[in-house]
Amino acid sequence: MKRVLTVDDSASVRQMVCFTLQKAGYEVAEAVDGKDGIAKAGNGKFDLIITDLNMPNVDGIQLITAVRKLPGYAFVPILMLSTESQAEKKDAGRKAGATGWIVKPFNAEQLVAVVQRLVK
Amino acid sequence: MSSTTNTIASGGLESARRDLQWLLRTMEEAIAALVTSFGELTKDTDSILGLASAIVGCVEDESVNAVLPNVQALGAAAKRFVTERLQSTTGILSTVTAETELLSQLSQVTESQASIALKIKILNVHTKIEVAHLGTVGAGFDYLARELADFSRALTLSTDELTRHTNQHRSANEKTQSVLSVELPHLREQLAAVEFSLMGALDVLDSGLTRLFQAPAQFKRSAEEIAAQIAGVVVAVQGHDITRQQLEHVQQAFDVITSKLDSKQALTTGSDSEVASGHAGLSIQISQLSAIRETITEWASQIQSCVGSIFRISASELVGVGPLVLEQEESMSAQLFNIDSLERECKSYGEKLRSTLNGISNLSELVKEHIQKSESARNRLRLLTFNSVVEASHLGEKADAICVIADGIAEVSVEWSKISEHSGAALQEILSLSDRINGVIKTFSRASNEDLQKAQDKTSTGLKNLRSAASFAVMQGKRIETVTDAMWTKSKEIERSSQMLNTCFDRIDSVVSVLESMKLDLETDDAGVRQRYDEAEIERLYSASYTTQAEREVLRSALSGTVFSGMSQYATGNSVELF
Numbered sequence: 001m002k003r004v005l006t007v008d009d010s011a012s013v014r015q016m017v018c019f020t021l022q023k024a025g026y027e028v029a030e031a032v033d034g035k036d037g038i039a040k041a042g043n044g045k046f047d048l049i050i051t052d053l054n055m056p057n058v059d060g061i062q063l064i065t066a067v068r069k070l071p072g073y074a075f076v077p078i079l080m081l082s083t084e085s086q087a088e089k090k091d092a093g094r095k096a097g098a099t100g101w102i103v104k105p106f107n108a109e110q111l112v113a114v115v116q117r118l119v120k
Numbered sequence: 121m122s123s124t125t126n127t128i129a130s131g132g133l134e135s136a137r138r139d140l141q142w143l144l145r146t147m148e149e150a151i152a153a154l155v156t157s158f159g160e161l162t163k164d165t166d167s168i169l170g171l172a173s174a175i176v177g178c179v180e181d182e183s184v185n186a187v188l189p190n191v192q193a194l195g196a197a198a199k200r201f202v203t204e205r206l207q208s209t210t211g212i213l214s215t216v217t218a219e220t221e222l223l224s225q226l227s228q229v230t231e232s233q234a235s236i237a238l239k240i241k242i243l244n245v246h247t248k249i250e251v252a253h254l255g256t257v258g259a260g261f262d263y264l265a266r267e268l269a270d271f272s273r274a275l276t277l278s279t280d281e282l283t284r285h286t287n288q289h290r291s292a293n294e295k296t297q298s299v300l301s302v303e304l305p306h307l308r309e310q311l312a313a314v315e316f317s318l319m320g321a322l323d324v325l326d327s328g329l330t331r332l333f334q335a336p337a338q339f340k341r342s343a344e345e346i347a348a349q350i351a352g353v354v355v356a357v358q359g360h361d362i363t364r365q366q367l368e369h370v371q372q373a374f375d376v377i378t379s380k381l382d383s384k385q386a387l388t389t390g391s392d393s394e395v396a397s398g399h400a401g402l403s404i405q406i407s408q409l410s411a412i413r414e415t416i417t418e419w420a421s422q423i424q425s426c427v428g429s430i431f432r433i434s435a436s437e438l439v440g441v442g443p444l445v446l447e448q449e450e451s452m453s454a455q456l457f458n459i460d461s462l463e464r465e466c467k468s469y470g471e472k473l474r475s476t477l478n479g480i481s482n483l484s485e486l487v488k489e490h491i492q493k494s495e496s497a498r499n500r501l502r503l504l505t506f507n508s509v510v511e512a513s514h515l516g517e518k519a520d521a522i523c524v525i526a527d528g529i530a531e532v533s534v535e536w537s538k539i540s541e542h543s544g545a546a547l548q549e550i551l552s553l554s555d556r557i558n559g560v561i562k563t564f565s566r567a568s569n570e571d572l573q574k575a576q577d578k579t580s581t582g583l584k585n586l587r588s589a590a591s592f593a594v595m596q597g598k599r600i601e602t603v604t605d606a607m608w609t610k611s612k613e614i615e616r617s618s619q620m621l622n623t624c625f626d627r628i629d630s631v632v633s634v635l636e637s638m639k640l641d642l643e644t645d646d647a648g649v650r651q652r653y654d655e656a657e658i659e660r661l662y663s664a665s666y667t668t669q670a671e672r673e674v675l676r677s678a679l680s681g682t683v684f685s686g687m688s689q690y691a692t693g694n695s696v697e698l699f
Contacts, residue, residue: 010361100698105358107693114696
């Protein structure tokens with residue numbers, strides 16, 4: 001079973017990502033902020049990461065930068081899930097190594113479709 | 121601006137901030153409870169969809185799908201079966217009645233034959249007397265006397281046999297006629313009743329199966345609706361995260377507003393633009409809170425609608441379709457049983473008619489044989505007449521009496537020919553009757569029911585499959601009901617969460633009311649405050665912490681004095697933009 005890590009300081013958003021992807025047959029782990037996300041990514045192998053942008057301790061951009069340096073994560077897809085939709089923020093995400101950007105709230109069906117495509 | 125107004129403003133904002141903090145805690149609590157209940161509810165929904173999907177699988181099974189055409193074929197075959205037999209039964213009584221008349225005619229023939237046999241016997245006696253008178257001269261006529269004696273004996277035997285058979289057959293025929301006259305109307309009634317009830321059962325089954333076959337499409341629609349509703353709830357719950365941020369931003373804006381409306385600062389700077397910024401801040405926060413209210417309304421409605429959809433599938437026809445079809449299958453099986461017993465009854469009628477036909481066949485054989493014998497007898501009689509006349513002419517006057525006998529033989533021969541013709545006509549009628557009865561028997565016999573038999577077999581198998589499918593659907597339906605019962609408890613919890621969200625509206629309204637009142641005070645003090653808005657500066661001031669496009673759009677609407685009503689556009693959720 002493919003493994004997905006969801007990183008968000010909002011419990012309800014994490015629960016919705018888990019709910020959506022578990023229904024689609026993925027194993028989903030949760031991290032409460034960027035710091036927790038980096039630790040969990042380092043301790044396990046994930047096929048895809050979905051991360052929030054604005055989080056306490058370590059934000060989404062910092063998380064991507066750190067995760068990309070972890071062994072085996074250079075090409076793992078990372079999606080940013082944020083309320084932000086400004087072009088400069090997206091650009092910062094892309095430069096840090098994000099694979100894609102989703103403006104909250106996400107559409108469950110489309111998220112599953114993209115995840116399926118990315119972890120195929 | 122008066123210092124009193126500023127004091128009221130800072131007090132009002134402090135009270136509004138407390139209200140918003142309460143709102144954040146309450147929403148957090150409501151959403152946490154809702155997410156838990158919703159997660160459990162969707163698991164139950166998955167169970168229900170799984171059970172319903174199994175029902176649909178059964179319905180879509182090929183063998184169940186074939187039931188309707190098979191039953192329709194059975195209906196058509198049974199209708200043909202009944203119609204043919206109804207038509208046949210109308211001819212049976214008339215055939216048996218015609219046979220009775222024919223037997224009377226045959227009795228007349230046998231009576232005439234008996235009389236001829238007697239006449240020949242008398243001629244034989246006369247011949248013997250004449251032979252005795254003539255002495256050695258009449259020795260040639262001795263042969264004639266013996267021939268007449270043989271002929272009379274043979275004719276008597278043949279006539280007796282025909283009479284015996286005719287009587288036997290008449291008795292059997294009367295019995296058949298009596299039975300048929302009582303039972304035929306009953307059979308016809310039965311045939312008509314079976315046809316009527318079968319057609320009724322077919323109609324009912326047809327409508328039941330039509331409903332059953334609608335189940336897959338209905339299920340698909342329900343499943344799609346639920347999937348969409350669940351997706352809507354997923355978006356709604358995420359909406360909470362956005363709302364939380366918006367509420368935090370509103371509270372941050374309160375700090376800015378307070379600083380702008382601070383009397384000291386306003387008096388020191390003497391800047392009217394500070395007041396205008398504060399006024400604009402109040403307008404923006406009123407709009408932001410209205411948008412938040414709209415969002416929460418959307419969630420509550422989405423959640424209620426989703427729960428409603430989930431319960432709708434539990435109450436759908438899909439659950440009730442099993443018992444309905446089972447009931448119809450029972451009624452259809454009863455019809456099959458009726459057809460079966462009717463077939464047996466028709467078969468037994470066929471047997472009765474077959475015995476009648478056998479009697480007629482025997483009789484026709486006998487008459488045929490009798491006619492053949494008659495033909496040769498008539499030829500012999502003609503030969504005897506000719507020989508007697510020749511012999512008598514040799515003897516001259518001595519053989520006058522023999523000439524009289526020869527004339528007598530000639531008369532009998534003519535009479536015999538007439539009777540033979542009569543017998544021939546009777547035979548033709550017997551053969552025609554035989555054909556008619558044979559036709560009726562064929563109609564009633566098993567061999568001609570092959571279509572019906574095949575249709576029965578196919579329907580029987582189809583109904584067996586339908587019964588299993590319907591029983592399975594009943595079982596799944598019961599399970600769905602059990603899961604539905606469990607879901608009620610969870611739906612009550614969701615209801616409580618929704619009610620908690622509803623109480624948020626009052627708080628938002630109260631905060632908006634405070635902000636409106638403050639805004640009005642400012643406008644009372646300074647009528648031209650709105651005209652002094654520096655929009656670029658205000659946007660920079662209040663949107664620094666904004667993270668959503670919606671917040672920015674609300675801000676712009678507030679500044680332009682329009683109402684933002686685009687929150688619903690976020691209800692479907694956003695797609696992924698891949699880099």
